Amino acid sequence: MATSHDIATPYVPPSGVEHVNVRHTERFTVVGNHLSQHPELSLAARGLALHIQSLPPGAKVGIKVLAARLPADSEHRIAEALRELEEHGYLKRTRVRSPEGRVYTRTVSYNHPDPAALDKAQTQTHTRARPQVNRPPKPRPAPAHSPKPTPTPTPPSPPAQPEQEPAPLPRVPAPTAKKPPRPPLPQPVNPRPQLLRAAALLLVGLQNQDAELVLTEEQIDFLAPGVAAWFERDASPAAVRKALTEDLPRPVRFPAQLVRHRLTVSLPSGRSLPAAFRPVPMQNCDGCDRAFRAPEPGNCEECHEAAHAKPPNRCG
Known part of the structure; x- marks a missing residue:
């Protein structure tokens, strides 16, 4: 009697994405789903936020630097993505004046846009960094059958050192000298x-x-x-x-x-050059309509001489 064998049906995966994950041990960046699945941020803004968070501290993140580093995106697209990240709390750009008087842009990248979470993280870091006060050890109780020892005066504990506040940043003094007036806007000679x-x-x-x-x-x-x-x-x-x-x-x-x-x-030079360096314009002669060079319209040299020539003397 023949024995029947059941043939297993091949496994068909369900529809949708399948993940093949490899555990990273170096050179990786942790990103929250609140950024990768943000319903209002564009894909360009999410990708740019991921790129900025993966950079080391102090890396340049100006628009031209990012455009050179990411040639597939234009400067206009990168500027729009940076504005999106600022609006949703993932980026902050402020103008800072250095002690030398130079103004530069300070960029802060946040891996979480919730200000409360940021404050909590700062508080925990501040608590862990608080210095510990050395306290004397507590005396052990003596056994019941032994005579009571002479009490030894406990040395006073040192006063707790007040926590030092961080030194404030130096402030740039306001300029006292008056700024020179702005040069006037250029005006045309002939405003046609x-x-x-x-x-x-x-x-x-x-x-x-x-x-x-x-x-x-x-x-x-x-x-x-x-x-x-x-x-x-x-x-x-x-x-x-x-x-x-x-x-x-x-x-x-x-x-x-x-x-x-x-x-x-x-403003280019052009008419602002000295008169010795400007070419003499072309004019049309009022008498013979020929072209000649002169600073103002009028007659050419031949017509001018003919008009001022003396008439011949006629003896009658």
Whole structure:
């Protein structure tokens, strides 16, 4: 009689992700699910937070440094991700002035956005670091059958040392000297309407180059003569746009003041050169309509001589 054999059905894994985990013993970073599964943070912000938390203390995390380290992401995308992390409490950037007077950005990365958890962790660290006070050992009780020893006076315990507060950071004194006045905004020699209109259109289009360069209508009306002054000095719109959007500080807190500063300090020479170095413009002769070089319109040399020539004497 033949014996029947049951054939086992092959195991079919359920649908969904399967994890194959290897225990890390070096070069790893612990990240909470509150960050990796954050419902409001973008994937770029989560990945950037993980990258920053994996860096050693003191590593540079500026926008240009991160863009060079992460070439797959643009500077604009990295700036947006940093702003997301600041809004949700994973990052804090503050401007700090050094004792030498230089201003730099101090960046603090938090692995947990809950301020209460951060305060608790700081309190525990502070408690563990508190110095211990040396106390004398307690005397052992004497046996019941032995005579009572002569009481020995207990030396007074040393007073507890008050906990020393950390030394405050040195404060930078406020400047006492008056700052020099700002140089005036450049003005065009001939403020033609079409020139001012082209300057206003260039200022409106700056936000297409960088999302932080947003100007109000009043600011555009004020800054348009400065751009027109660049146009009069033979600066192309591309050159003006590059001068206003290249190497911007992050974040751009006052875009109108930044544009005004760059229009003033980077003004090209052009018409500001001495008269000896400027070419004499071309003019059309009023008499013969030929082209000639002269500082002002009028007649050419031949027409000028013909107009001032003496008429011949006629004897009648």
